Amino acid sequence: MRNFTSVHDVDDVTALVNLALELKQDPLKYANIGRNKTLGLIFFNPSLRTRLSTQKAAHNLTLRVMDMNVGQDSWNLEIRDNVVMDGDTSEHIKEAAAVIGQYCDIIGIRSFPSLNDKDTDYKEEVIQKFITYSGVPVVSLESATRHPLQSLADLITINELKKTARPKVVLTWAAHPKALPQAVPNSFAEWMNHPDANVDLVITHPEGYELDPKFTQGAKITYNQNEALEGADFVYAKNWSSYKYYGNIISKDKSWMISPEKMKLTNQAKFMHCLPVRRNVIVSDAVIDSPDSVVIQQAGNRVWSAQAVLKKILEDNF
Amino acid sequence: MRNFTSVHDVDDVTALVNLALELKQDPLKYANIGRNKTLGLIFFNPSLRTRLSTQKAAHNLTLRVMDMNVGQDSWNLEIRDNVVMDGDTSEHIKEAAAVIGQYCDIIGIRSFPSLNDKDTDYKEEVIQKFITYSGVPVVSLESATRHPLQSLADLITINELKKTARPKVVLTWAAHPKALPQAVPNSFAEWMNHPDANVDLVITHPEGYELDPKFTQGAKITYNQNEALEGADFVYAKNWSSYKYYGNIISKDKSWMISPEKMKLTNQAKFMHCLPVRRNVIVSDAVIDSPDSVVIQQAGNRVWSAQAVLKKILEDNF
Amino acid sequence: MRNFTSVHDVDDVTALVNLALELKQDPLKYANIGRNKTLGLIFFNPSLRTRLSTQKAAHNLTLRVMDMNVGQDSWNLEIRDNVVMDGDTSEHIKEAAAVIGQYCDIIGIRSFPSLNDKDTDYKEEVIQKFITYSGVPVVSLESATRHPLQSLADLITINELKKTARPKVVLTWAAHPKALPQAVPNSFAEWMNHPDANVDLVITHPEGYELDPKFTQGAKITYNQNEALEGADFVYAKNWSSYKYYGNIISKDKSWMISPEKMKLTNQAKFMHCLPVRRNVIVSDAVIDSPDSVVIQQAGNRVWSAQAVLKKILEDNF
CATH class of the missing domain: 3.40.50.1370 (Aspartate/ornithine carbamoyltransferase)
Structure with a gap:
């Protein structure tokens, strides 16, 4: 290399x-x-x-x-x-x-x-x-x-924690006060879609937040967050600004925040985020402070x- | 530890x-x-x-x-x-x-x-x-x-330089154009009051500049700087903002500056300061440049x- | 030392x-x-x-x-x-x-x-x-x-590249949007004028840009850039602000920029600059990107x- x-x-x-x-x-x-x-x-x-x-x-x-x-x-x-x-x-x-x-x-x-x-x-x-x-x-x-060093750390973390050979991994958008890059979700999608990752990737976000298909091709994409979360083994939350309406914030819908209610839809998923994360904006305290939050292990x-x-x-x- | x-x-x-x-x-x-x-x-x-x-x-x-x-x-x-x-x-x-x-x-x-x-x-x-x-x-x-690393260095310096078993150490306030934290004087008082320090601590400042008693308990406190300096073996000058009127500057009395005249009251005291120090505000050039100034040894x-x-x-x- | x-x-x-x-x-x-x-x-x-x-x-x-x-x-x-x-x-x-x-x-x-x-x-x-x-x-x-570490690197570079025992070295001013220090040209002149450097130093700049003679003494100084460049083995371009009209920009004459036409006057000179350099202001892309540009070796x-x-x-x- x-x-x-x-x-x-x-x-x-x-x-x-x-x-x-x-x-x-x-x-x-x-x-x-x-x-x-x-x-x-x-x-x-x-x-x-x-x-x-x-x-x-x-x-x-x-x-x-x-x-x-x-x-x-x-x-x-x-x-x-x-x-x-x-x-x-x-x-x-x-x-x-x-x-x-x-x-x-x-x-x-x-x-x-x-x-x-x-x-x-x-x-x-x-x-x-x-x-x-x-x-x-x-x-x-x-x-x-x-952000490939982050994505590799993400894949390492999933490998350490997965309970099935081919876990369901959900990348979910959440609202944020500032316009953020697409680097982390692009890269995460690209790595999760690699055959060696051996995961089922689902990406969910409001309409207009579609990432560049170059990165997401192979993943299932849905605007329905609840449907996406169902049975998830890993929930990766992240904000990004729109790729289509480039760099813009086109939704501030707070209902996308990951809360204990959302986590109940999953297969007792591990909660992931690349950090820094805004508490009670992207994810509620109750989720990030729960035993299923693996953000520190992920950062480690x-x-x-x-x-x-x-x-x-x-x-x-x- | x-x-x-x-x-x-x-x-x-x-x-x-x-x-x-x-x-x-x-x-x-x-x-x-x-x-x-x-x-x-x-x-x-x-x-x-x-x-x-x-x-x-x-x-x-x-x-x-x-x-x-x-x-x-x-x-x-x-x-x-x-x-x-x-x-x-x-x-x-x-x-x-x-x-x-x-x-x-x-x-x-x-x-x-x-x-x-x-x-x-x-x-x-x-x-x-x-x-x-x-x-x-x-x-x-x-x-x-x-600021405990500073206080420990201060105690080391006093141990190196003391000429009597139990020296008289004076912590004196001096005026300063900006509001400064109480961290250095709090900590210095706390360390000097420790039995192992084995010093007689006198603290002097204008009325209203009393530090939190949690730190100063055991020291003699006086508003009369000249009285405090009498017979001192070490003079530690430092500004701090008021604890009582929290964070405020309540005196700009320049007479508290340590000058050669003030030092004459002491037992040929060593002059100490944690640095950075404003010359001719906290201490006159003549004092800090004298052989009795130990501020560089203290910093070392x-x-x-x-x-x-x-x-x-x-x-x-x- | x-x-x-x-x-x-x-x-x-x-x-x-x-x-x-x-x-x-x-x-x-x-x-x-x-x-x-x-x-x-x-x-x-x-x-x-x-x-x-x-x-x-x-x-x-x-x-x-x-x-x-x-x-x-x-x-x-x-x-x-x-x-x-x-x-x-x-x-x-x-x-x-x-x-x-x-x-x-x-x-x-x-x-x-x-x-x-x-x-x-x-x-x-x-x-x-x-x-x-x-x-x-x-x-x-x-x-x-x-800037003596730079001048020593410059002399090392000239020693590595010189094709004659005593090369002709030209230090030439060029226009720049900001007022810059005289440190690099002062120091370069001082080192090149040292007997051990063993070079013929010519300095060229518009009138009013004379450096402090303490540094330039021994060098030939001319306001005619073309004459200076003739037969040069090394061309060292650099802006500086006026020493006489201290710190001022007194010329913005763009014709002093080092271009391929200027380089043709030389003895296939090596192009030198201490970096950072503003492209197409001090030197044209064609010169700094040419094989005769040695700025990276010089920085190395x-x-x-x-x-x-x-x-x-x-x-x-x-």
Whole structure:
């Protein structure tokens, strides 16, 4: 594996999940593989879980970490080609990526979408240009349209907790006061639809919240949340803004919040969320504080997700 | 010792001071105790001394450090329970603490008071909720009402410099343009009043600046600064806002500034301050630049204070 | 070498360049020299290359790194002496430097000029006061008037690429929308004029952009860019604000941009820039994307520049 930007970069998803579970049992098993190598973590946007879990994963592999917040620690970058840079960007991504590639053996990049321009966001220019110009392997720490380290952690969690060979997994939209990216649901759908995931994926949301079919193809999609929840083994709640009416909030319907009543429709499902989550907006206190909530275990698995990916990249490229 | 939030968490204050002095002589004596462990430093507020000295202490114990500025590197946290999170907080402290506890073996937290609501501040919700929800030992890097790593460094400094078995230590208020927390004076009083400190503590300030008696009980309190300074072996200057008229500045009396004239009243006292200090506001240049000023030694002792605490926590919990 | 603030701190420039080239071949050759030592990187201003390359250099020497952004991670510092600090600075540089010196074995400082007051900027108060008060060796990460780690990397790059014993090196001004410091051109001129550099330096800029003669003495200076470029082996483009009309932009003449036509005047010169660079303002895409552009190699050499300096300081002071 050269880069890690989506499930399509992974040769063998089952093997990657198994590696993560092996690392969870024995975090220091491959403690020498990163020695004298450097991982650069470049954040265009805030991060808590990704920042800390990826560092922890790197430490377990003896990888040195350098992290930087773009536009705060350094300057704003120009992404567009062929422009006269007489505005408020001081450096072009071509140079920034190539220079960071001189200092780092692997680069992790977080770059959220604008939510203004669908075409630009879905072209994934920031991460793609880092791949093109840095000359080193690149790991997505959440890009404009995908969050694969999260999805891998989600799949690890489902594997740990599933009670049947092929569980029913429901991804459900819920209302939120701000317009959020589609990256987490896109990526979750893409991973759950992979044959190795071996789950039945149902996606439910109000009309107009359809995700890009490129990600959801293979899943059952319904506007009826109650129907979707019936018999679910896992309920993954998440808000996203509309893909169709790009970046807009087209529903604030509070009835989509996951409550104990909704959870009663399920097969005593485990409750999942990528975090951060707004309590009593996306999910009620009673659900997230219940024994069936697995959000902390899920966040904990971010370490093993990142560590498996970094181990594979180190092995395959150095 | 599980957590370090006040002097009450310490079984044996004398032993902790002696450990710090031992580490100052031989910083790498316990260099293996933190190997493959991770310390998370979470800052809700700015920090220079604490940020750097705690990292240095961790390095000396081979502890990995991950630091994060909340609200800058990541998002704003909700502290209150049972709220509908539809405002400007994106994550609840319950999840944040539990998640950080997944990635760190020990967590250090800095969280200043609002100075608006005494009850909320003195409940110490941020650090207490990290203790409740993180599942790992928690170290105060200055909380709303206490700064115990500073107080321990202060006690170490007094032990290094005292010329009599039981020195006279004066904590004196001085005017300041901004309203400051009571954390440093609260904590200093609490530590100096501990039997192991073995000092005579006198606290002096204008009327209305009385600290919470919970911290000062046992000390002599006077509104007459000159009387307090007479025969002092140590003068610890510090501003704080009123506890009684909570968070307010009720005096801007510049005569409380520590000047050479004031120091002449003392028994050639050592001048102490926790830093940062405003020159010619809290203390005149002539005093802080004199050979009797020990503020840099005091700041240097922050390393051994933090290292002793981290060593003890590592020893007792892992 | 005690401090590294300019070429004048270096005993033997040729030896330092050779050490850098040796480290480039074998980065871990002196991997033990920094063990259990700590480098503090203190940024008063943003940084990408310096932040990352200096960390990487430190890692290669097993130096621990602590970095801090002043005014963001901590508070604003007072630089002036003898002032009543009742304004918006919370700590004096005297204490800050001395305290950081308690925690770090070497301190790197980045501090840009105000561009308002020439005398203050050219006194270099920030870095000089860190040298005076910290008690430990200090490395400039770009000060108000010089950027010696960059200049050393520039000289390394010229040594790697020169095709004649004494190449012609042209430093050319180009227009820019913002007023920039003179630090890079000052420092570049000073290093290129050093006998060990062994180059013919020509500096070209519009009238009124003369640099402080202290730095340029020995170089040929001309207002005719085309004449300067004739037969050049290296073209180093850079904007700076006027030294004479201090901190002002007195020309926005776009004809100074380095274009393929300009490069045709040269002896197939290598194109250099310290980065960040504004494309199609300082240099056209066609030039910076051409095989003769060496800006990435030049940025890569920042690692070996910093590592050579740190190695020398460690060797000479500990």
